[in-house]
Amino acid sequence: MVRRRVYILFFPFILAGFFSCKMSWYYNMNRDKNCNDIVINENIFSVIDTTQIYNINYIETGYDSVFCKFSSSGTIQYLFLDNNGKYKNIPKKYRRGNYYVQKGRLILNVYIKFPQGGGKTKEILLEEYNGILYFRNNNECEKSIRLTPINAKYNQQ
Structure with a gap:
């Protein structure tokens, strides 16, 4: 009788351990795709221009009213862009990001x-063509975001 209770108590732990190992194996398998x-072996700023404003275009949906x-x-x-054609900051509370190599x-x-x-997304640089940067999602190889530099004066207010 005692053995039966011990088996009943430990069975959920064994089952949970099995599924957690299987899920960690699945996520590690999809983490780094070979696209x-x-x-980037040299300076990161040879690819990114910190003086430019980029128009963010989501390729799948066509949404392009955000800049960075x-x-x-x-x-x-x-x-x-506000109604006067000036660039305004989106508060960091609602949208923020960082980049690194x-x-x-x-x-x-x-x-x-x-x-x-x-939500949180992770995008990886896939292609650079004439200053236009194409990024992909972490778990896909297709282009998902296009950053197009625009020649405009930055007016922060």
Whole structure:
């Protein structure tokens, strides 16, 4: 009788351990995909221009009303156009990000907060063509975001 209770008590722990090992194996398998990413061996600022404002275009949805500017300290400043045609900051409470180089790849971490929740995305530089930067999601090889530099004067207020 005591053995039966011991088996009944330990069975959920064994089952939970099995599923946690299986899930960690699954996520580690999908973590680093071998896509033809750009390898950055030199200065990161040879790819990113910190003086430019970039128009963010989500390729799948076509949404493109958000802009960003990279700083030399590794943070991303998000902007929007007001009715007067001037760039205004999006508060860091709602959207913020940073960029860094890891294993020779340029990575963007973006944190978004909205009333229903929030989220974090990780984007990896896939291609650079005439100053236009193409990024992919962490678990895909297709292009997901296009950053197009615009020639505009930055008016912060």
